[in-house]
Every structure is written in structure tokens, then in C-alpha cells.
Amino acid sequence: MRKIELKLIGKHYEISIGDKLTRQINNFIEAKNYSKVVFLLDVNILSLYGKRMQYLVKDHEIITVPGGEENKTLEQLSYVLNQMxxxxxxxxxxxxxxxxxxxxxLGALAASIYMRGISVIQIPTTLLSQVDSSVGGKTAINFGGIKNIIGTFHQPDAVFVDTSFLKTLTKQDILSGIGEIIKYGFIMDESFIDYLKGHMDTLLQMEPTVLEHVIYESIRYKALVVSADETESDYRKILNFGHTIGHGIELLEDMGLSHGQAVAAGMIYESIIAYDRSLIDKEYLGEITDLCGKVVTLKAFTDNEKENILQSLSHDKKNEGDSINMVLPVARGQVKVIDRINKEEIYDSFRSVL
Ligand SMILES: NC(=O)c1ccc[n+]([C@@H]2O[C@H](COP(=O)([O-])OP(=O)(O)OC[C@H]3O[C@@H](n4cnc5c(N)ncnc54)[C@H](O)[C@@H]3O)[C@@H](O)[C@H]2O)c1
Incomplete structure (x- = not known):
């Protein structure tokens, strides 16, 4: 088992990474002496890992909820709070x-507002949640057709990344996680781009050594960014590369893309905007498109879809007033927040797949 420590002002916690961490999780919970422990379980996890859940949950109570983006709702939040x-x-x-x-x-949001905040422990079971969402304390639900519009910052007491859960993921959920993994190369380390280019085939096959390396490195990158800027006042915004356009794409139901695939598509379009602004050259744009193309196949948007994506941009949390801000690549392994991106530029970026 390997550990990464996330140091914040006023709190620090460990992210433990390994294969089958049941004993470590039980020990941690016991040592913390919580007055009561309740498990919030994804229905799929309960049915796929019933036996292991028995060992983990022991005689604590459970709440079950279904996964999937369509369940990231106020209704599910209300259900969880009621159960709590x-x-x-x-x-x-x-x-x-x-x-x-x-x-x-959803669970971290419920924990953050219940009695003004109680402890939460994250045990992520998808590749995406292991390399990204479980670390850093952002919580959210979707509301009014807008992604992650309601949320809080609430750091966990600990994160346990148990890679043995990944064996049951669908191909699409593997691609989704790889979408967010690729992002770390583009936003902060060009040597990670090289590593991924050289190991993409084995990563797609979930070869354990490569998989564990990229999970560890991704969490290390995320922890570095979060510890430098916990509440996204500045530096943490780099993690949103691909997300401004990606969020709009993710909400297009006919596309059927997972979060990480939509982010990969978003990274391609946002890089086209960067290329059009002469921030990056054609060669680097090609590199981004090739790597992102391993996890998502682009298709031409209908006029209606383009409108819906543009509509979603106006709710993006990076914007100030009417100006659309975006994280764009400016060099290999480097991005910057660029403000005043206009809608025509975004519309133009959709041309490339036609
Ligand atoms: N908080 C953050 O910083 C942050 C960062 C990135 C993404 N996110 C959010 O994460 C969400 C996407 O997460 P996700 O891709 O894990 O989606 P998800 O939670 O919906 O999981 C995808 C599917 O996999 C199933 N599943 C979970 N574990 C499994 C396993 N081990 N084996 C088989 N099936 C399993 C789930 O039931 C679900 O059907 C988005 O809503 C996105 O906004 C948050």
C-alpha cells in the first residue's frame, strides 16, 4: 500500500492506494472513535461486492443509492439526508x-450540510473517482439542468483507493477515468504526456503495474494542486481544463458520453480555440487530439446541440459576469485561465469534426 498526504491549512489527510484495503479501512474507522458510522453504498457495489461489503460494513447501518449522473439530484440528496x-x-x-x-x-455534500458538517470517508470504486473526484473536497449535485451548480467544499477524513474494485468496470467507465488521467499531463507535466503515449495500449488493458503507476501519479498531481489552492481561488482552476465545454457535452443525452469522455471531448475543442488564438502549434494540437481520441470518438453536433452547449457555458462557475473564461493550453504540459472567450470562437471550434 502507498500513501499520499494532502496537506491543507487546518486539516490534512491521507490517501491510501492499494489492492484490497478492507483491513486498513476497518482499522482507521475503529481508531477514529466516531460516535456512529453509517455507510452510503452505490447499489451496484453492493450487488457486485456483497461479501466484501459484509466485512467492511460489519454491524453498521447502510444507506443505498444508485450511481449514474441522472441520480446526482436534489431528490437523492434529500433521500440521503432523511436517512441520516x-x-x-x-x-x-x-x-x-x-x-x-x-x-x-452526493454523499460528501450530504455530510457537509448535515448538522453543519460531519466527517466523511471516501472509498472510490471507479477509475475516475479514484484519480480525481474523491480527492480535494469538492461536493456537488446537478440542479435545474446545470451541472454541479449546488455544492460545497468539504474535505474527507481519509480516502482509500482500493484498485481491486476496478475489475468490474465497463469499458466506458475505464475510458472515462483515462480521460481525467490524460488531463494531468496536459495541465502540469509534459513527461506524463510522454508516459501515457508510450503506455496507452497497456493502460487501456488495465495492466496492473501501469494502472497503479498512473493512479498514484494522478492523485499526486491532484493533491499538489489542491494543497496549493484548496477553494479554487486561482491555481486550482487548471483542473477544469476540458470541463467548460465538456460539461455542456456531458449533459447532451443523445451523445451518451461519460464524464471523463466528455472532458476529453472538451479538451479537444478548448485546444482548437487555443490553436485558433495561436497559443499552441498544430503539432501539439494533434498530440492532444490523438491522446483524447483514445477515449472519445467525436461526432458532429447538430445546431440544437451546439446551442445547448453554449447555453451551459453561461452557467460556468469560472465566469465573471458575462465574460466566458476557459482554461486553455499555452504550451506542452501547461495551461492558463484565459478570459473573454467569445461565443463565435467556441462555435468555430466545433468545425473540426465535420
Ligand atoms: N468532486 C470532484 O472534484 C469531481 C471531479 C471529477 C468528476 N466528478 C464527478 O464525478 C462524476 C462521475 O463519476 P463516475 O464516472 O465514477 O460516475 P458514477 O458514480 O455514476 O459511476 C459510473 C457507473 O459505475 C458504477 N460503478 C461504480 N463502481 C463500480 C465498480 N467498481 N464496478 C462496476 N461498476 C461500478 C456506478 O454504479 C455507475 O453506474 C460526475 O458527476 C462528475 O461531475 C467530481
Missing amino acids: VEKKLDRNSALVVIGGGVIGD
Whole structure:
């Protein structure tokens, strides 16, 4: 088992990474002496890993919710909060969240507002949630057709990244995680781009050594960024590369793309904008397009879809007033927040797949 420590002002916690961490999780929970522990489980995890859940949950109570973006709602949040009231969690209790990024974001949000905040422990079970969403304390649900519009910052007491959960992921969920993994190369380390280019085939086959290396490195990158800027006042914005356009694409139901695939598509379009502004050259644009193309196949948008994507941009949290801000690549392994991107530029970027 390897560990990464995330140091913040006023709190620090460990992210443990390994294969089968049940014993370590049980020990951690026991040592913390919480007044009560309730497990929030993704329904799929309960049915796929029933036996292991028995060992983990022991005689604690459970709440179950379905995963999937369509369940990241106020209704599910209300259900979880109701259950927390019913199960009488108090201010010294902990919610242990086991599932993908949807349950992770939803559960952490519930924990952050219940009694003005109780402890949460994250046990991410998808590749995406292991390399990204479980680390850093962002919580959210979607609301009014807008992604992640309601949320808080609430850091977990610990994160346990148990890679043995990944064996049951669908191909699409593997690609989704790889989408966010690739992002770390583009935003902060060009040597990671080289590594991924050289190991993409084995990564797609989930070869254990390569997989563990990229999971560890991704979490290390994320922890570096979060510890430098916990509440996204500045530097942390770089993590949003691909997300401004990606969020709009993710909400297009007919596209059927997972979060990480939509982010990969977003990285391509946002890089086209950067190329059009002469921030990057054609060669680097090609490199970004090739690597992102390993996880998503672009198709031409209808006029309606383009409008919906543009509409979603106006709600992006990086914007100030009417100006659309975007994280764009400016050199290999480097990005910058660029303000005043106009809608025509974005519209133009959609041309490339036609
Ligand atoms: N908080 C953050 O910083 C942050 C960062 C990135 C993404 N996110 C959010 O994460 C969400 C996407 O997360 P996700 O891709 O994990 O989605 P998800 O939680 O919906 O999981 C995808 C599917 O996989 C299933 N699943 C979970 N673990 C499994 C396993 N081990 N084996 C088989 N199936 C399993 C789930 O039930 C679900 O059907 C998005 O809502 C996104 O906004 C948050």
C-alpha cells in the first residue's frame, strides 16, 4: 500500500492506494472513535461486492443509492439526508461513502450540510473517482439542468483507493477515468504526456503495474494542486481544463458520453480555440487530439446541440459576469485561465469534426 498526504491549512489527510484495503479501512474507522458510522453504498457495489461489503460494513447501518449522473439530484440528496436523520447520526458521526464519483459528490455534500458538517470517508470504486473526484473536497449535485451548480467544499477524513474494485468496470467507465488521467499531463507535466503515449495500449488493458503507476501519479498531481489552492481561488482552476465545454457535452443525452469522455471531448475543442488564438502549434494540437481520441470518438453536433452547449457555458462557475473564461493550453504540459472567450470562437471550434 502507498500513501499520499494532502496537506491543507487546518486539516490534512491521507490517501491510501492499494489492492484490497478492507483491513486498513476497518482499522482507521475503529481508531477514529466516531460516535456512529453509517455507510452510503452505490447499489451496484453492493450487488457486485456483497461479501466484501459484509466485512467492511460489519454491524453498521447502510444507506443505498444508485450511481449514474441522472441520480446526482436534489431528490437523492434529500433521500440521503432523511436517512441520516432517521439513523440518528450526530455531530461526531461519520458517513463512509463507497461508490463512483456520483455517490462520492452526493454523499460528501450530504455530510457537509448535515448538522453543519460531519466527517466523511471516501472509498472510490471507479477509475475516475479514484484519480480525481474523491480527492480535494469538492461536493456537488446537478440542479435545474446545470451541472454541479449546488455544492460545497468539504474535505474527507481519509480516502482509500482500493484498485481491486476496478475489475468490474465497463469499458466506458475505464475510458472515462483515462480521460481525467490524460488531463494531468496536459495541465502540469509534459513527461506524463510522454508516459501515457508510450503506455496507452497497456493502460487501456488495465495492466496492473501501469494502472497503479498512473493512479498514484494522478492523485499526486491532484493533491499538489489542491494543497496549493484548496477553494479554487486561482491555481486550482487548471483542473477544469476540458470541463467548460465538456460539461455542456456531458449533459447532451443523445451523445451518451461519460464524464471523463466528455472532458476529453472538451479538451479537444478548448485546444482548437487555443490553436485558433495561436497559443499552441498544430503539432501539439494533434498530440492532444490523438491522446483524447483514445477515449472519445467525436461526432458532429447538430445546431440544437451546439446551442445547448453554449447555453451551459453561461452557467460556468469560472465566469465573471458575462465574460466566458476557459482554461486553455499555452504550451506542452501547461495551461492558463484565459478570459473573454467569445461565443463565435467556441462555435468555430466545433468545425473540426465535420
Ligand atoms: N468532486 C470532484 O472534484 C469531481 C471531479 C471529477 C468528476 N466528478 C464527478 O464525478 C462524476 C462521475 O463519476 P463516475 O464516472 O465514477 O460516475 P458514477 O458514480 O455514476 O459511476 C459510473 C457507473 O459505475 C458504477 N460503478 C461504480 N463502481 C463500480 C465498480 N467498481 N464496478 C462496476 N461498476 C461500478 C456506478 O454504479 C455507475 O453506474 C460526475 O458527476 C462528475 O461531475 C467530481
